[in-house]
Amino acid sequence: MTKHQDVLAGGLFMLIGAATSLSALGYALGTMRRMGPGYFPLVLGLLLTGIGVALVVQAWRRGRVGTPIEWGSIRPLxxxxxxxxxxxxxxxELGFVLANILFIGVTSYAGREFRWHETLVLSLALTVMAALVFIVGLKLQIPLWPAILGL
Known part of the structure; x- marks a missing residue:
């Protein structure tokens, strides 16, 4: 593949942004004062699409489109x-706590250096903070623990 990383990243941003915007249109948008459930995803999708367009245009203007992508960059992705x-x-199935700890553990392998003790501490701290924000603060109806535990 000979396309530049900026063009590929811009295309990915545009694809995710367009998909988010299109799916948001299935919900009520509301107004700026009384936002509906589709308002924020639509704005976020449009911003992502705009960032993608800007990345592609900038890469084309600088003439860096022919630079090959290194295959080593596929591993983190x-x-x-x-x-x-x-x-x-x-x-x-696993609940927020276990799913988030495992998610952070899996994604930490994307980096070149992996230290299990640092990843464990980081995943525990991020899971506590995320649970406080999403479950306690925003009151999202996400199971905290696996259903089998009955908590």
Whole structure:
């Protein structure tokens, strides 16, 4: 593949932004004062699409489109996307705490250096903070623990 990383990243941003915007149109948008459930995803999708367009245009203007992509850069992408898919597929079965700790553990392999003790501390701290924000603060209806535990 001979396309530049900026063009590929811009295309990915545009694809995710367009998909987010299109899916947001299925919900009520509301107004700026009374935002509906589709308002924020639509704005976020449009911003992502705009960032993608800016990346592609900037790469074309600088003439850097012919630079080959290093195949070593596929590994982080695979671990991050795999971790996200794992988190989404296991959230309801494992609960937020276990799914998030495992998600952070899987995605930490995307980096060149992996230290299990640092990853464990980081995953515990991030899980506590995320649980406080999403479950306690925003009151999202996400199971905290696996259903088998009955908590």
């Amino acid at each position: 695979a671990f991050v996307l795999g971790g996200l898919a794992f988190f989404g597929l296991t959230l309801t």
